[in-house]
Amino acid sequence: MGPEILVPLSFFAMIFGIVYLVYSTRNRERLALIEKGVDASIFLQAKKNGVSPWKILVVNLAFLLIGSGVGIFLALLITTYTSLNDGAVYPSIIFIMAGIGLLTGFKTAKDLDKE
Secondary structure, three states: OOHHHHHHHHHHHHHHHHHHHHHHHHHHHHHHHHHHOOOHHHHHHHHHHOOOHHHHHHHHHHHHHHHHHHHHHHHHHHHHHOOOOHHHHHHHHHHHHHHHHHHHHHHHHHHHHHO
16 A cells, blocks of 8 residues: 555544544543433533634634734745745744634634623
8 A cells, every 4th residue: 555545544544533532532421420410501501602612613713724824925025035944934934823823713712702
């Protein structure tokens, strides 16, 4: 098997593993709460607030993509107007701006959650 087969297989195996782990862990948590007699209303708290988890995910993803785009643009400007190495500038600026975007998205999602 060549790498052209192993890469997609490992990618889908990783996605399957993550999804399986999330659902099995959630199921075990809920069964443990049922055994202890705890009220299951804690699972519905996000719906009471009116802010769905999808809104928070979309806000964070939007700020991540905006930060990555700004990072690519800044890296292009830096490499165009300076003599810095392309191989070091692009990843560093993209990761820095993506981190700033995620931090901004987190603060925005926290403000959405307060409303």
